[in-house]
Amino acid sequence: MKNLVLCLGMVFSFIASSCSLDNRSSNEEPQINSSWILKNTSGGITGINDNFNTRDVMWDFNESNHTLKVTKNVNTTGSGIPAGTYSYSIKKDGKTSTLEIKQLNVIYARLTYAFLNENGVVFKDDALADGFQYTFVENYCEDIICALEARPGLNVFVKLGNSSTSTTDGVTVVATSGNYKETLMPIPFPDNNPTFAGAHEKEATYILTVSKSGYKTYTSSPITVTGDCCHVMTETINVFLQPN
The missing domain is CATH 2.40.128 (Lipocalin)
Structure with a gap:
């Protein structure tokens, strides 16, 4: 019986001390x-x-x-x-x-x-x-499992005049951010709407320059690419080139 009382006393003492620690930790700095x-x-x-x-x-x-x-x-x-x-x-x-x-x-x-x-x-x-x-x-990202893929930061559809479909034929798309410069790659896309993609997994603020012979060169406003724990968040841009 004495052993039982002693054990119960130790249990209650442990619970009390745990409560005290919890209350104290809630007031401490992280x-x-x-x-x-x-x-x-x-x-x-x-x-x-x-x-x-x-x-x-x-x-x-x-x-x-x-x-x-x-x-x-x-x-x-x-x-x-x-x-x-x-x-x-x-x-x-x-x-x-x-x-x-x-x-x-x-x-x-x-x-x-x-x-x-x-x-x-x-x-x-x-x-x-x-x-x-x-x-x-x-770093709230440390326990997240990410897909093993590289996602583009920029996805650019280039259309000529008022066309409803995009083209990559003879078009050059360049993204710059400070001293960084990248020519985006043409990518086939469903429904005959090819696109340009680039800046893979690279967060930054970019300026796009889009050019094609016979058309006015297009220069974008700053485009900021951000990211989450795993990948960049792709920015999709539609550019309409106008004839000279």
Whole structure:
């Protein structure tokens, strides 16, 4: 009987402590132990303001062994520390939280951080007054299984005059975004409506130039291609070329 009472006491004690932990955790700041993707970098001596796509830069924190894995598909000044695996520790001084990133036990970077909300966090260079500010959002894509295909960011139908059907015959379609330039490929399409496709899995803002001998060259307004967790969201554009 004593053993039964003791066991019941331990059970109630465990339930009570669990409730206490749940109540406390609801008031604490979100945990940094997660996967985060870089969305924006601002600041620096030149005052940059760079936006990044979903798959460009990702920081994976592992609290169990205090490691930070940085994965990068871009290499610009604003993309932050180089790709690799680092050790890290968190220091707190009053309301200030500091992330110390180490490589071979030597501090590589020291960043103060603050949560915007449960899905966003901002890291700031601690050492320099004119350092960078990195804005991350939680990587909600990490558990999603994506189809193994490359989707076009741009799908362009070119029609001559007031024709109701499109053509690729003798037509050139070029997409530019900054220093990036791509000639879109003609693709057969059902119902005799061929199209031009390109910018596969490349989020950016593009300008289209469409040309054909005997017709006025068409230049588009900026077209922004965005993406979800897996693929770009294809932008479909209809272009009507007019004779010279």
